[in-house]
Amino acid sequence: MDAPSPVKSKPPARPAGERDPERTRAAILAAATEEFTAHGLNGARVDEIAKRSGVNKRMIYYYFGDKNGLYLAVLEDIYADIRNAEIRLRLTDRDPVDAMRELVAFTWNYFIEHPEFLSLLGTENLHRAKHLKTSKKIRELHSPLIGIITALLARGVKAKVFRAEVDPVQLYITIASLGFFYLSNRFTLSTIFGRDLGTPDALAERGKHIEEVVLGYLRP
Amino acid sequence: MDAPSPVKSKPPARPAGERDPERTRAAILAAATEEFTAHGLNGARVDEIAKRSGVNKRMIYYYFGDKNGLYLAVLEDIYADIRNAEIRLRLTDRDPVDAMRELVAFTWNYFIEHPEFLSLLGTENLHRAKHLKTSKKIRELHSPLIGIITALLARGVKAKVFRAEVDPVQLYITIASLGFFYLSNRFTLSTIFGRDLGTPDALAERGKHIEEVVLGYLRP
Amino acid sequence: MDAPSPVKSKPPARPAGERDPERTRAAILAAATEEFTAHGLNGARVDEIAKRSGVNKRMIYYYFGDKNGLYLAVLEDIYADIRNAEIRLRLTDRDPVDAMRELVAFTWNYFIEHPEFLSLLGTENLHRAKHLKTSKKIRELHSPLIGIITALLARGVKAKVFRAEVDPVQLYITIASLGFFYLSNRFTLSTIFGRDLGTPDALAERGKHIEEVVLGYLRP
Amino acid sequence: MDAPSPVKSKPPARPAGERDPERTRAAILAAATEEFTAHGLNGARVDEIAKRSGVNKRMIYYYFGDKNGLYLAVLEDIYADIRNAEIRLRLTDRDPVDAMRELVAFTWNYFIEHPEFLSLLGTENLHRAKHLKTSKKIRELHSPLIGIITALLARGVKAKVFRAEVDPVQLYITIASLGFFYLSNRFTLSTIFGRDLGTPDALAERGKHIEEVVLGYLRP
DNA sequence: CATGAATGAGATTTCATTCAT
DNA sequence: TATGAATGAAATCTCATTCAT
Numbered sequence: 004m005d006a007p008s009p010v011k012s013k014p015p016a017r018p019a020g021e022r023d024p025e026r027t028r029a030a031i032l033a034a035a036t037e038e039f040t041a042h043g044l045n046g047a048r049v050d051e052i053a054k055r056s057g058v059n060k061r062m063i064y065y066y067f068g069d070k071n072g073l074y075l076a077v078l079e080d081i082y083a084d085i086r087n088a089e090i091r092l093r094l095t096d097r098d099p100v101d102a103m104r105e106l107v108a109f110t111w112n113y114f115i116e117h118p119e120f121l122s123l124l125g126t127e128n129l130h131r132a133k134h135l136k137t138s139k140k141i142r143e144l145h146s147p148l149i150g151i152i153t154a155l156l157a158r159g160v161k162a163k164v165f166r167a168e169v170d171p172v173q174l175y176i177t178i179a180s181l182g183f184f185y186l187s188n189r190f191t192l193s194t195i196f197g198r199d200l201g202t203p204d205a206l207a208e209r210g211k212h213i214e215e216v217v218l219g220y221l222r223p
Numbered sequence: 224m225d226a227p228s229p230v231k232s233k234p235p236a237r238p239a240g241e242r243d244p245e246r247t248r249a250a251i252l253a254a255a256t257e258e259f260t261a262h263g264l265n266g267a268r269v270d271e272i273a274k275r276s277g278v279n280k281r282m283i284y285y286y287f288g289d290k291n292g293l294y295l296a297v298l299e300d301i302y303a304d305i306r307n308a309e310i311r312l313r314l315t316d317r318d319p320v321d322a323m324r325e326l327v328a329f330t331w332n333y334f335i336e337h338p339e340f341l342s343l344l345g346t347e348n349l350h351r352a353k354h355l356k357t358s359k360k361i362r363e364l365h366s367p368l369i370g371i372i373t374a375l376l377a378r379g380v381k382a383k384v385f386r387a388e389v390d391p392v393q394l395y396i397t398i399a400s401l402g403f404f405y406l407s408n409r410f411t412l413s414t415i416f417g418r419d420l421g422t423p424d425a426l427a428e429r430g431k432h433i434e435e436v437v438l439g440y441l442r443p
Numbered sequence: 444m445d446a447p448s449p450v451k452s453k454p455p456a457r458p459a460g461e462r463d464p465e466r467t468r469a470a471i472l473a474a475a476t477e478e479f480t481a482h483g484l485n486g487a488r489v490d491e492i493a494k495r496s497g498v499n500k501r502m503i504y505y506y507f508g509d510k511n512g513l514y515l516a517v518l519e520d521i522y523a524d525i526r527n528a529e530i531r532l533r534l535t536d537r538d539p540v541d542a543m544r545e546l547v548a549f550t551w552n553y554f555i556e557h558p559e560f561l562s563l564l565g566t567e568n569l570h571r572a573k574h575l576k577t578s579k580k581i582r583e584l585h586s587p588l589i590g591i592i593t594a595l596l597a598r599g600v601k602a603k604v605f606r607a608e609v610d611p612v613q614l615y616i617t618i619a620s621l622g623f624f625y626l627s628n629r630f631t632l633s634t635i636f637g638r639d640l641g642t643p644d645a646l647a648e649r650g651k652h653i654e655e656v657v658l659g660y661l662r663p
Numbered sequence: 664m665d666a667p668s669p670v671k672s673k674p675p676a677r678p679a680g681e682r683d684p685e686r687t688r689a690a691i692l693a694a695a696t697e698e699f700t701a702h703g704l705n706g707a708r709v710d711e712i713a714k715r716s717g718v719n720k721r722m723i724y725y726y727f728g729d730k731n732g733l734y735l736a737v738l739e740d741i742y743a744d745i746r747n748a749e750i751r752l753r754l755t756d757r758d759p760v761d762a763m764r765e766l767v768a769f770t771w772n773y774f775i776e777h778p779e780f781l782s783l784l785g786t787e788n789l790h791r792a793k794h795l796k797t798s799k800k801i802r803e804l805h806s807p808l809i810g811i812i813t814a815l816l817a818r819g820v821k822a823k824v825f826r827a828e829v830d831p832v833q834l835y836i837t838i839a840s841l842g843f844f845y846l847s848n849r850f851t852l853s854t855i856f857g858r859d860l861g862t863p864d865a866l867a868e869r870g871k872h873i874e875e876v877v878l879g880y881l882r883p
Numbered sequence: 884c885a886t887g888a889a890t891g892a893g894a895t896t897t898c899a900t901t902c903a904t
Numbered sequence: 905t906a907t908g909a910a911t912g913a914a915a916t917c918t919c920a921t922t923c924a925t
Contacts, residue, residue: 024884043349045265049920059886061922070920124411125345129263132410142414166439172416173432176405183408184400190352191344195366196392212393219386219440242903242909269895279911284896464905483789485705489899499907501901510899564851565785569703572850582854606879612856613872616845623848624840630792631784632836635806652833659826659880682888682924709916719890724917886925894918902910 030056040119099159181213250276260339319379401433470496480559539599621653690716700779759819
């Protein structure tokens with residue numbers, strides 16, 4: 004607004020909360036992610052998001068239309084994040100077993116480090132993906148993992164280290180399942196079993212088990 | 224079910240909701256299960272539960288205290304249901320591999336037939352099991368499956384059809400994961416993959432895959 | 444009802460809660476007195492009164508019409524109590540100063556021993572004596588104290604131990620004031636002064652002060 | 664008050680309740696004071712307060728949190744009022760007897776002019792000062808009267824017009840008692856005595872009596 | 884772009900009272 | 905007389921959204 008910049012570089016040292024659209028938008032999105040993660044779509048409070056982001060409530064409506072619009076933006080954001088992480092994986096020129104191990108570890112670690120992803124997916128599934136379905140953006144973000152897995156399986160079968168006829172989509176879902184369910188349901192599971200499944204030790208143990216299951220299954 | 228039983232028969236043909244406390248309570252609970260399943264804790268409407276159960280709204284508070292009390296009663300109810308189903312499983316004198324196959328199938332089928340169980344667990348985990356933790360009742364309902372799995376693994380190892388050193392709790396969680404995640408996340412997954420994972424064919428295929436994963440992993 | 448008794452003696456050893464109208468009525472009244480004392484007219488709960496009295500809620504309506512009827516019955520009851528206590532005072536043939544001292548002490552002690560009287564009067568005054576005004580019963584219960592005070596003052600003036608021209612009604616109100624206000628307002632006063640005005644020591648001190656004020660004032 | 668002041672003048676002629684937070688807050692507080700005075704805490708209606716103040720009901724929750732918060736704000740407000748009036752009293756350089764007479768008259772007149780003070784204190788004492796105890800604000804509002812009375816008593820004793828050894832706190836409570844009880848209980852008292860204690864004549868008579876009691880007692 | 888007061892619709896909860904047995 | 909389930913009206917409170925500045 005003041006000085007037109009040719010490249011999209013932000014005006015650097017402006018104090019927060021003052022006429023910096025991108026920063027405002029990002030602050031809202033960050034606060035909204037936290038709030039929707041913690042309380043779901045219905046439990047999230049627009050007031051709370053405004054307070055946490057240090058931004059006026061009106062701005063939320065200005066940038067995102069309404070609460071649902073904000074929620075969808077959050078969904079799109081986390082999907083973009085995971086796709087970004089996935090495309091950084093380089094597994095094509097590795098030993099198939101090692102590569103599979105890394106893929107499994109990557110998935111598990113991503114879930115541990117991104118609890119918001121787990122929670123928001125749970126919320127969106129409660130709503131039967133009603134919002135996701137309306138998002139062009141997300142459907143364009145194809146996961147590269149199906150392709151990676153397909154190639155990996157082929158190489159492994161050829162090298163006689165993997166069993167044949169494994170469906171890559173099923174395997175993809177299986178790899179996700181083993182971590183996702185454990186992490187997102189660890190609160191009820193911990194209560195039922197009477198022990199904390201969220202400790203670092205418990206997580207390490209689960210990680211090891213998941214690897215064993217996937218690789219054990221894939222043995223020819 | 225159809226045949227009238229001479230014992231414990233109560234005047235059956237009274238119009239619902241009229242001076243039959245047990246029926247009233249059950250009607251509320253049934254409607255609440257549907258509503259909480261469909262909309263989560265925050266999204267559920269007490270008015271809607273009253274309307275659907277054909278019961279005066281005041282009765283909900285009379286029997287369950289408040290919305291949270293009702294929600295907890297629903298949770299306790301679905302846990303009692305699954306425990307009831309689990310103890311009906313008889314796997315002790317069967318071939319270990321067959322028995323394991325049946326256990327896996329049982330879990331998968333239970334999840335398919337009880338979508339309310341999946342949804343309500345998702346909801347409760349969003350709340351970090353806050354309500355479940357306060358329930359004496361649920362902690363008394365121990366699942367027999369851990370015991371069943373432990374015994375089954377021992378027999379399988381002895382018979383050299385299962386690998387050794389498998390942790391029964393991890394296996395229990397794994398068996399649940401493979402079905403639970405698929406079913407509860409099938410809405411986003413269907414959207415992402417652009418195909419319906421909820422068709423009978425898709426479910427059958429997944430069931431087969433799950434069995435292969437578990438038994439493939441357990442191979443010595 | 445079963446056996447007609449000439450004197451009004453109750454059937455002695457019937458188990459509580461079973462067809463003993465007088466006992467039922469008395470139990471309701473006792474519980475209601477507690478409840479109205481503790482929470483005022485609007486704060487009192489009919490359910491709570493039923494629970495505390497161990498009597499079915501319907502009986503309250505059977506015996507007292509409605510909540511207001513019950514409240515009025517409680518008021519009438521406590522007025523009858525204090526009148527009963529007052530008429531037991533025998534001060535006519537005593538030294539005027541001693542008799543006045545005893546009257547003051549009686550009033551103070553009665554208030555201490557009957558906190559329900561203070562609270563219920565406060566409640567009734569909040570309602571500008573709306574209920575009291577409708578009660579024939581209470582207006583027939585004249586306090587003998589005005590007569591006692593009038594006589595006492597006359598004797599004291601004659602004996603030159605009391606000042607002349609003291610209005611007995613004003614004095615009656617004054618004697619009541621000095622104790623009533625202290626006791627009924629001791630919660631806010633304790634908070635403001637930062638010390639507990641309800642301890643036995645504090646009460647004894649106040650009692651002594653009240654006596655000094657009244658007798659000090661009455662000196663000729 | 665009438666004369667416009669150049670400093671701190673704000674646009675005065677805005678229609679009430681429109682974008683003037685201070686005015687909105689004050690309007691709510693005024694209406695709430697009336698409502699709580701007339702009906703106590705439980706009998707007061709939030710809807711009625713909204714209607715009377717001409718303010719959207721939602722604003723009550725916006726400014727005061729909930730009904731209890733509003734009630735506490737009212738309590739704090741009336742305590743601030745009386746403290747303000749008290750510190751305007753200047754009695755240090757007056758004849759002790761005259762000064763005491765003025766103090767007594769001040770208290771009596773304040774009570775007559777502020778029936779809300781009497782009623783609200785009655786209500787708060789019914790609740791055993793539960794709300795007052797949580798207020799930091801009120802405990803900071805120390806009454807100057809104890810100090811004033813202490814000094815006054817000392818001067819009077821020195822001048823041989825007051826008796827010795829009078830506890831200033833007891834005297835403070837006594838002065839308050841004599842007016843407070845009469846005014847707040849005048850409805851039941853009027854009913855019992857069958858005459859209106861609230862007429863100007865009756866009030867004047869009571870005022871005179873109170874003065875006589877206090878000064879009569881204080882005579883050496 | 885930004886602020887925060889204001890709003891209306893609707894949610895949960897409460898409670899005195901009545902009904903069926 | 906007695907019981908306890910049932911009711912309707914009304915109370916408190918919540919929340920996404922909009923308005924005036």
